Amino acid sequence: MTNFETIIGPAYLVAAVLFILGLKRLSSPATARSGNRLAGIAMTIALAVTLLNPDILGAITGARLIPIGTIVIGTLIGGGIGVYFARTVKMTAMPQMVALFNGMGGATAALVSIAEFTRAIGETGDAGGAGQVVSIVLGTIIGAISFSGSIVAFLKLQELITDRPLRFGGQSWFNAALLLGSLAVGGIVLVGGSVPALWAVLGIALLLGVTGVLPIGGADMPVVISILNSCTGVAAALTGFVVHNQILVVAGALVGASGTLLTLLMSKAMNRPISNVLFSGFGALQTGGNGKGAGVVRIVKEASAEDVGVALAFARNVVIVPGYGLAVAQAQHTVRELADELEKHGVSVKYAIHPVAGRMPGHMNVLLAEANVPYDQLAEMEQINGEFDNTDVALVIGANDVVNPAARSDTSSPIYGMPILDVDHSRNVVVLKRSMNPGFAGIDNELFYRDNTRMLFGDAKASLTKLVAAVKTV
Amino acid sequence: MSQEVLLGAYVFILAIFVGFEVIARVPSILHTPLMSATNAIHGIVLLGAMLIAGAAKTPFMQAIAFVAVILGAANVFGGFVVTDRMLEMFKKKAAPPVEKPE
Numbered sequence: 001m002t003n004f005e006t007i008i009g010p011a012y013l014v015a016a017v018l019f020i021l022g023l024k025r026l027s028s029p030a031t032a033r034s035g036n037r038l039a040g041i042a043m044t045i046a047l048a049v050t051l052l053n054p055d056i057l058g059a060i061t062g063a064r065l066i067p068i069g070t071i072v073i074g075t076l077i078g079g080g081i082g083v084y085f086a087r088t089v090k091m092t093a094m095p096q097m098v099a100l101f102n103g104m105g106g107a108t109a110a111l112v113s114i115a116e117f118t119r120a121i122g123e124t125g126d127a128g129g130a131g132q133v134v135s136i137v138l139g140t141i142i143g144a145i146s147f148s149g150s151i152v153a154f155l156k157l158q159e160l161i162t163d164r165p166l167r168f169g170g171q172s173w174f175n176a177a178l179l180l181g182s183l184a185v186g187g188i189v190l191v192g193g194s195v196p197a198l199w200a201v202l203g204i205a206l207l208l209g210v211t212g213v214l215p216i217g218g219a220d221m222p223v224v225i226s227i228l229n230s231c232t233g234v235a236a237a238l239t240g241f242v243v244h245n246q247i248l249v250v251a252g253a254l255v256g257a258s259g260t261l262l263t264l265l266m267s268k269a270m271n272r273p274i275s276n277v278l279f280s281g282f283g284a285l286q287t288g289g290n291g292k293g294a295g296v297v298r299i300v301k302e303a304s305a306e307d308v309g310v311a312l313a314f315a316r317n318v319v320i321v322p323g324y325g326l327a328v329a330q331a332q333h334t335v336r337e338l339a340d341e342l343e344k345h346g347v348s349v350k351y352a353i354h355p356v357a358g359r360m361p362g363h364m365n366v367l368l369a370e371a372n373v374p375y376d377q378l379a380e381m382e383q384i385n386g387e388f389d390n391t392d393v394a395l396v397i398g399a400n401d402v403v404n405p406a407a408r409s410d411t412s413s414p415i416y417g418m419p420i421l422d423v424d425h426s427r428n429v430v431v432l433k434r435s436m437n438p439g440f441a442g443i444d445n446e447l448f449y450r451d452n453t454r455m456l457f458g459d460a461k462a463s464l465t466k467l468v469a470a471v472k473t474v
Numbered sequence: 475m476s477q478e479v480l481l482g483a484y485v486f487i488l489a490i491f492v493g494f495e496v497i498a499r500v501p502s503i504l505h506t507p508l509m510s511a512t513n514a515i516h517g518i519v520l521l522g523a524m525l526i527a528g529a530a531k532t533p534f535m536q537a538i539a540f541v542a543v544i545l546g547a548a549n550v551f552g553g554f555v556v557t558d559r560m561l562e563m564f565k566k567k568a569a570p571p572v573e574k575p576e
Contacts, residue, residue: 019515020492026511027500033561036511040554043518047550050521055528066536070527074543075520081544082552086559094560098510101552105516108546112522115538119529131479226509232516237489239522241482248518253486255516257493262512266505310501 004052011049012247018042019251023258029314030474046247078104096157099150099225102232106146109235110202113139116242118195127193132242137186139238140198141205146231148209153221153228156213163218171215172279178208220277223267227278230259300436303454305463308395308430309470311454312338315392315428317348319384321421322364325398325434329460332371335397338464339373341471350377352384352394352421354402381421391426398432398460404445429453432463507560514553520546 019042025035050056051071059067082101089097113136120127127133156163168174182204188197216224233255240248267274312318320335339349351373353364365378379387388394396403399421406413407420423429424447431448433455447453456463500508523542530536 016489020496023493023496023512023515026508027497027504029501029504032504032507033558036507036514036554036557036561039511039515043515043550043554046518046521047524050524053525053528056524059528067528067530067539070530070536070540070543071524074523074527074540075547078520078544078547078549079551082548082550083555086552086555089556094506094510094556097552097556098506098513101517101549101556102513104545105513105519105549105553108517108519108523108542108549111538111542111545112519112526115526115530115535115542118538119526119531119535122532129476129479131476135479222506222509229509229513229516232519233512236516236519236522237486239519241479243522243525244478245521245525246482246485248522249482249485250489251515251518253489254493254496255512257490258497259493259509259512261494261497262500262505262509265500266509306499307501310504 004049004054004057008049008052011045012245015042015046015247016250018045019254023254029310042251046251093158095222095225096154099153099157099221099228102225102229103147103150103154106143106150106228106232106235108143109232109239110140110143110147110205112239113137113143113242114198114202117189117198121193121195125193130190133190133193135238135241137183137189137198137201139235139242140201141182141186142231142238143235144202144205145209145212146228146235148206149213149228149231150209150225152210152213153225156218157221163221165217166214171211175208175212178204178211182208216277223263223274223277226259226263226266227274230256230263233257233259298449300448300455301453303430303456305456305466306470308454308456309467310474311428311430312342312393312395312467313345313347313471313474315342315347317350317391318342318393318395319350319352319379319388319391319423319426321352321354321394321396321399321403321423322368323354323397323399323402325432325460327364327367327398329398329462331397331461331464332367332373334461334464334468336368336371336373338468338471339377341468345471345474350379350384350387352379352381352423354381354399354421355419381419385422388422388425393428393430394423394426396423396429396431396433397464398434400433400445403447405447406445423447424450424453427452430456432456432458432460434459507557510553510557510560514550514557517546517550517553520550522546 018038022035022039022042025031025038056067085097117127117136127136155161182201185197185201185204188194189201213224233252237249237252237256240246240252263274267277322335326332326335342349351368368378401415403421403423404415405424407415407418410416429447429452431453435457448455497508520543523539523546527539527543530539
């Protein structure tokens, strides 16, 4: 039988490089899809050459049906299930789908670790060096936490169990005890080479995944999934140590690292510090029960100019809502520049002019005309209000009260009944504002706290200049 | 620590640095697709499942390997397909994904 080591090694190296290039392309909207496909090619190469592994090849040439059947039928069943759900899941249910797939990966890592340990102990009575056994124990723990945690996250997002935080007294201590317990039993595995002890480690870690995620509310689940995703990456890398396979180590570590960074970026974008997400059980006991109402801290989401630039450039249509802040900052020329840049990207741009935008009626139209904004792009309130439902991004520049939904709904609000621009109907709202100070009428604006609203703080002109630069680089 | 484990540790640590660097400037509209793509990539544990399937001798081990292969394959194939579906929306002129309230 030929030794295929000379093919397997270099092919894994090629796959590793393709994974990295794929990830790189995935971090820009224009190239993201090709990046995903590149990673898919890398995966195909890695899986294909694995069939040349001596054990597997021996099974194929020796026509040993069980290993062949395990691999072929298992891949067909698993792949079929995966592709079916991936194709049919609704776009809104995407986060829980990712959670489910992630859990499956975690379970795989744990099972591989346990199987390899059991085999080695059974065949030779020795599982290899300490590094090997530590990898096995940690791979089992992390994979199991990732599995059961992801399942809980899935159930919460799918609303099969309540998405409210479920808490009990001493929960954090209980979880800490579980973690220490799993490590302690892992120590027994290391010293005694005991297979039952490793199953016990699995059981404890599975429980920890459940009790770790239950206390976290549904709104924070995307961050949790991202954490568990990077956990599975690390578990996969540890599995690489267990089965002596470098491509597993590389791909797993890539996911572990990028997943961790992604978690930090996400929690920042959602304005939720990680510690808040994971341990919010400490302080939130009092307010935990009722979803809304007094005492709930309202959170605004801050966006960077780069993020907003990308969102604008990839929108079909953008409605700009200029307000007094734009006039104060003398930013009408810059906003025109931004609109021109967006049109170069094929985005349709309109301006929604509230009757009282600016300092006096019609003020804004004048300012924009001065900046040579084509007249047909200016839309009056009555014209444009019906169109917000089909607007991808509403860009609110230095306007506040004229976009405050309270005027429509809150009878106690001083501006109740004032006609407003219904920007809250559009898919995404970006608000350029100097600070969180309330507007002219001195009242809070709930638009700023909505889920689909992002804030870009700063002087309107400075922010717009940054946006122009950001759109140019897309 | 054996040479092999040590070498693996080098690879692991260098790959972590690469992983951080390579996605450092990802815009927030790509957060969900990127999470989904990395999710597909760690499906590479399927490869480990294939290896233990090849080495399994007892029925019990074969059963574990079978379950592991199924789960790993679902992770890989489902992960890549679902990511591709998300990214389809970034085609020019298509509706961008609504930033999910989540």
